[in-house]
Amino acid sequence: MELRWIWLPPWQFPPSFTITTSNTLCFFLVIIIIFLYLTHLSNRPYHPQEPSIVACPLPIPYIGHLILMALQGGHYIRSLGLAHQNRHLPIFTLVLPFGARMYVVTSPALTTAVQRKPARELSANAMLPGVVKRIMGLDEETGEIVRRGVDGTNGGEGGGGKADGKGVLEDLHGMMVGYLGVGKNLDQLTAEAVRALVGEMDGFLDGDVSSSTMPASEPISLHQEERESENRTHDLLPWVRHLVMCASARVLYGPRNPFTVEREKQRQNQQQQQQHSGDDTVKHQDGNLETDFWNWDHGLGQLLIGIWPSVTARVPYHARERLVAAFRTYIDAKHYEPEDKHTSTVLSSSSNDKYNINRESGKTNREQEHTQATTGAAPIVFNRIRIARAHGFSPDGIARSELSFLFASMVNTATVAFWTLLRVFADDELLDAVREELVRGGLVRDCGEDEQGKEQELHRADGGSASTSQTKSTAASKTAKKKRHLSLSALTANKYEACPTLYAVLQEVLRLASNNFSTRLVMENTYITPPATIESANVMSTAGAGQINGQTHRYFLKRGGIVQIAGGVMHMNPSIWGQDANEFRPGRHQPLSSAGSSARQESQDEPSTTETRQVHRSTTARSSAFRGFGGGKTICPGRYFATAEILGFVACTVLRMEIEGVNDLDKDANNNPEVKVKARPDPHHHEQDGLNKKKSRAIKVPEVDDYILPVHVLEPASGETVRVRIKQREGAAGERIEVVP
Structure with a gap:
């Protein structure tokens, strides 16, 4: 067998060729030589100062890393970064097909260096148009x-x-x-968003079956005794998502947004079906826009591939196109523009009286939201549409642009709100601390009775007639709804100083559930060196960044390479967050009050200078390593809005609601014995087993699913649900919370 035959296809072999043992051995020998040569090439640095090349655990040169990324998602990069901690690699190289380079940054110091590079060297936007084109179509x-x-x-x-x-x-x-940014516009938008969320909660607690607070999987109408039953359970993540979806769509896109319009049509159809069939438990139809939204969200990775998406990503592709069609109708009808008279016409068909009442005083959260929403879409949406048109976007392009904005404004908000609620209610001590802070910090104060609540009680006491007696008035006064004010300005003042525990829970949730990447494209050959300011803060030594044998090292980045700032690796780095970095411990975000305090709790001594420096170093390192909202030029512009919205929503929930898990002996609302959640002992409790069992809410905290493409905050692992009972807090029956700026 001649070696030149190796490169020929089998049908071009000469007739004299026969398969023999020597031919077979020769063939495999050539294959092995080629494999070893490619492996050698894939492990050879392009430049002497290029970051160290990390070999792939799957011994397939060039494509091994891509295969494991596709199979393991963000977990692969995180595991690589953590596995090479002992090698002190603040940045390492993954070799991709055709000699392309991916540089993974795992050091806060080098992250700062990357973010300070000008766009002509490292561009954060160069890859964005292609990604947006594939995902948004x-x-x-x-x-x-x-x-x-x-x-x-x-x-x-x-x-x-x-x-x-x-x-x-x-x-x-x-x-x-x-x-x-911080200012009047932000305060107004945040107040409207939290009011909308509280309004959705009001409808849920009141058993307002005509409101938008009933998840798509729930009956549209329930008997009163069923609504009050403590045996009714909910899947917490879809429940929170539904509240955030309804509130966000209404606040950002006004009362004529596609989701509200669709629900109004479904509601009218269901009411007609109920009247004809007499069935009081008609369910929502499948395939609504809300379902389409989450199907599209969960298929972004498939759409990103961009190869025949209508076939290879059929479910997310068609879900996206239905959403775009709905937004196209919204744009063509100019429902984002102020048209009060048209808005009143659209909402007049709603059976939800809360949205149709328009008093000058004593308005509930929903009434205030309605008054503000009648002006059309929020100014930020109106300006987005104006800018897109000025640049030549077609109506279809504008619809796709606004769908992407809705995604950015609510997906992470809903998921983080879910994790924050879950963590707070899963720990009784944490829940008590948060509730105490809200009251003690002056964030919530009583402000008398709700006049509308009193009128509703009078109406009920009289059986719906116009005349009322003094006896009925007295009875109604006893049951009138109390009103409390939640001050958002007090909540957000001085970096959430009034609610440090709740804010720490939010930060810890973001640390554990954010496995995000900030991406840069190397536009020209360049070097990165950790800045001296970061080195002086001792981040270098704590994070192993940029020093070899005590000397600062600079790294060469090849043109055409991709730089990935691996936030998930930094979030789990034991040298930054401690050996318990994979555990939920919100106290780590309050270092000045808790770090290093255990050693002096008994002696009550003042902290030493050395200890103060250690706390300062730890605070600086953790601040640099926290990537919950990204960083640099690509930091999330809506981080202040999202933080205040989530904290306001959680604050109102803990003040008004009780959320309890479903244990092994419980069944779900459909009497399905297979839906069970086992109680998980609270690691923060050190009481005896009997007392701990008595205090446990039996809420299981599932593991995050990091085996996916980390396009947003991670969700619970596949197949894990959090079944809970949601009811009014004892002593808070009939209470109303009014959100004030």
Whole structure:
């Protein structure tokens, strides 16, 4: 057998060729030689100062890393970063097909160096147009508009570029940063969002079956005794998602948003079916927009591949197209513009009286939300549509752009709110501490009785007639709804100083559930070196960043490479967060009050200078390593809004509700004995088993699912649900919470 035959396909072998033992051995020998040679090439650095190359556990050169990324998602990069902690690799290289490089940054110090690089060297936006085009399904013309003006380049007049060189992405980002920055606009939007969430909770607690607070899987109408039954259970994640979806869509896109319009139509159809059939438990129809939204969200990884998405990603593709069609109708009808008279017409058909009442005083959260929502979409949405049109977006492109904004504004908010609620209610001591802070810190105060609640009680006491007696008035006064004010300004003042425990829980949730990556494209050959300011804070020694044998090292990055700032690795780094980095411990985010305190609790001595320095170093390192909202130029512009919205929602929930887990002996609302949740002992409790069992809420905290593409905050592992009972808190019956700025 001649070696030149190796490169020929079998049908071109000469007739004299026969398969013999020597031919077979020769063939496999050549294959082994080629394999070893490719392996050698894939492990050879391009430059002497290039970051160390990490070999793939799967011994397949060039494509091994890609295979494991596809199979394990974000877990693969995190496990690689943590596995090489002992090698002190603040940055390492993964070799990809065709010699491409992926540089994974796991050090806070080098992260700062990457973020300080100009866009002409490391661009955060260069890859964004292609990603957005595949995920959102943009046409060629719209995709070209998005590409122009990236990083202030390729601008110019015509084709969507502006004379100042700014593209649509930069204009949109600049507008949102200004609108969502600290100030009056942010305060107003946050107050409206929290009011909307509280309004949804009001409907749920009141058993208002016509409100939008009933999840799609729940009956649209329930008998009163069923609503009051303590045996009714809910899956906590879909329940929170539904509240956030309803509130976010209404606040951002007004009362004529696609989701509300669809629910109104479904509600009318269901009421007609109930009237004809007499069945009082007609369920929501499958395939609604809310279901489509989450199907699209869970299929983003498939859409990102971009190969025949209508076939290879059929479910998320068609879900996205139905959502785009609904938003296209919204855009074409100009429902984002202020049209009070049309809004009143749309909402007049609703059987939810709370949205139809418009008093000048004593308004509930829903009434205030209705009054504000009648002006159309929120100003931030109105400006987004205006900017997109100015750059030449078609109506279809605008619809897809707004769908992406809804995704960015609510997906992480809903998931983080779920984890925060779960963590607070899973620990009785933590729940008591949060409730005490809210009251002691002056965030909540009593402000008398709710006049509307009193009128409703009078109406009920009289059986619906117009006349009332003094006896009925007295009875109604005893049951009138108490009203309390929640001050958002007090909640957010001085970096949430009034609620440090609740804020620490939120930060710890973000640390454990965020496995995010900040991506840069290397535009030209460059070097990165940890900044001296970070070194002086001793982050270098604690995080193993950029030092070899005590000397600061700089790293070469090859043009065309991809830089990934691995937030998930930094969030789990034991040298930064302690040996219990994988455990939930919110106290680690309050270092000045708790760090290093255990050694002096008995002696009550003042902290030493050395101890104070250690606390300062720890605080600095952890602050640099916390990537819950990203960092640098790509930091989330809505982080202040999301934080205040989540904390306000959780605060109102813990004040008004009790959430308890479903233990092994319980069944769900459908009497399905297979849906069970085992009680999980609280690691923060040190009481005897009997007392601990008595205090346990039997809420299981599931593991996060990091075996997926980490496009947002991680959800519970596949197949794990949190079944809970949600009811009014004892002593808070009929209570109302009014949100004030």
